[in-house]
Amino acid sequence: MNVFFTTPFAGKNQYQPFIDKIVRVVRKENQLITPEDTSKYLASINDYEMQGLNRNHAHYAFIRQGIASADVVIIEASEEDMRVGHEMTLALLFHKPTLVLSQHQDYSSYITHDLLHGAIYKDATELGDIVRDFLHTSQTGRPEATMQTIDTSADSLHSIALARLRQLAKQEVGQFGEWARRAEEHPGAVAKEIHSKLGKLKKNPAWSVFAPIYNEDSPDYIQSGVASLWRPSQQNTKSTKTS
DSSP: OEEEEEOOGGGHHHHHHHHHHHHHHHHHHSEEEOTTSHHHHHHHHHHHHHTTOOHHHHHHHHHHHHHHHOSEEEEEOSSOOHHHHHHHHHHHHTTOOEEEEESSOOGGGTSOOTTEEEEEOSSHHHHHHHHHHHHHHTTTTOOOOOHHHHHHHHHHHHHHHHHHHHHHHHTOOSHHHHHHHHHTTOHHHHHHHHHHHHTTSOOOOHHHHHHHHHHHHSOHHHHHHHHHHOOOOOOOOOOOOOO
């Protein structure tokens, strides 16, 4: 099982022994995806930077792809952090069973979601037991994705993919890059200029452009979930004769 684990960097000095405990428990029987794995993390960051992302955006791309490819997500959140809170939201949008650990509070008492599990721990022994129990039960007790969950996740993925396109476009040299950068402050004027210069070009269906990015960034469960829910109703094909 692939397990994505993250924790606020600001809390590492205080909580590092507990972070290490989580990593040891997960790695015993699972594949770990985490910035704690320095070599893999740096290799991924370098790849993203070669694609034109700055260091912060490359880090976010690693986090997003790690969550999307994981079976479950674990977060040590004793040190509160807005970015890690956002990563928890991403995990839930991607329909991942998510365990949020803290020495201070149970976050599931504040946020209601079928896939969110919160737990307070006091020491490393109790922490290890909580993590092992979560790994054991998260897949067997995982609820099916509803159409509402799938729609919400798909909308989020669309936004992420479009944001990625905008970011890359702003880094382009030439006319298209100039339009992308100017559109941040003057979208109406740029739209008119693009229309005047390109408006007569043949337009391909939008999906043919967007689909490759959507497929790359979408977890498999979205496609499989839609396929399982989008089934034509069985119609009674027998005709009824009337006299």
